[in-house]
Amino acid sequence: MSRGQPAPRLFGRRVPLSLVCWLALVWVALWGELSVGNVLGGLAAGLVVTWLMPLPILDPGIRLRPVALPRFLLWFGRDLVVSTARVVVYVVRPGPPPTRIVRVRLRTSSESMTVMIMITLSTVPGSLVVEVDSERRELIVHVLGRPGEITEAVRADVAGLESRIVAAFGTRRDREELS
Template sequence: MGREARRRERLLTLSELPLLIGLVLTWVALWHEVSLMSVLSGIVVALFALRLFYLPPVLIAARFNVWWALRYVLYFFWHLAIASVQVAWLTFRPGPPPKTSIVAVRLRTKSDFILTMVGLTASLIPGSLIVEVDRYGSTLYLHVLNTPTARETQHAVQAALDIEELLIRAIGSKRDLKELS
C-alpha cells in the first residue's frame, strides 16, 4: 500500500479538523451541557457524519488580518444597530408599505467561503435577505427593503461590496486581494 493511499485512509485529515470542531460544538450546544460524555458523543457523531456524507472541502486562505477583521466586526454591529432602528421605523410609521427590490450583486471573489460570509452578513443585517446565489458567477441576489429609487438600490449593492471588501482584506486570498486593486 502506497504512502498516498495510507494518507487517504486516515481517520481525519487536517482540512476536516475545523469542520469536526464545528460539528462537536454544535452537538454540545444542542445538548445544553458541556460534559465529557457530550463532547465524546459529539466527536463520534461528527466522525460518523464526516465519513457518511460527502462534504466538499472549504478552502480558506492561510492569512488573517486582525485590523481588517476588527473593522469587519465593527461594520457589522454598526449596520446591525442602524438597520434595526430603520426597519423598526418602517414598521410603525404611517403610510403605505415600503417599496422593495431584488438586486444582483456581482462579487469580485471566487471563494465559496467569502461568498457565503458576504451572504450571511448581508442577511443578518435587517432590511436585506439573500434570495438566490449564483456560485459559479459569484453573484448574490438580495431582496432589499425600502428602495423607492435607484439611489437606494445602488446603496444596497455598495453595502454588499463593502462587506466583501472587508472580508477579503481580513481573510481573503492573495488573488482576491489583487482583484480589489
C-alpha cells in the same frame, strides 16, 4: 493541530490528536459523568473512530486577519444598528415599506467569501439574499426600507462589504482578485 505539525501515526495511519480529544470530550458529555473510565473510554473510542474513518484534509479557504477583522466587525455592528432602526421605522409607520430587488455582481470567485457575504447580508435586518448565480458571480438581494432609487447605493454597499470580508477572512488569492 497546526498545519506545520504532522499528526502522529498509529499502525501507519495519521491520527489527529485534537480530533481524538474532541471526540473524547463528546463521549464524556454523552455519558454525563467525568471519570477516569469515561475519559479513557472516550480516548479509545476517538482513536478507533479516527483510525478507521480518516477525514480528508480540507482547506475551507478562510484565513483570519486580526488587523482587518475589527474594521469588519465595527462596520457590521454599525450596520446592524442602522438597519434595525430603519426597519423599525417602517414597521410602525402605516403603509407598505419600500422594497427593491437588486442584482449585485461580486468580484470574488471564492465560494467561501461568497457564502460569508451572503450570511452577512442576510443577518442584517432589511436585506436578504434571494438567489445566487455562481456562474455569473451575482447575488440577487431583496432590500427593505430604503426609499428612492437605491440600486447603485446597494451595489456600492455590497462591494464595500465584499472588500471588508475579503480583507478580514480572504486568502492571498482572494485579496489579489479584488485588487
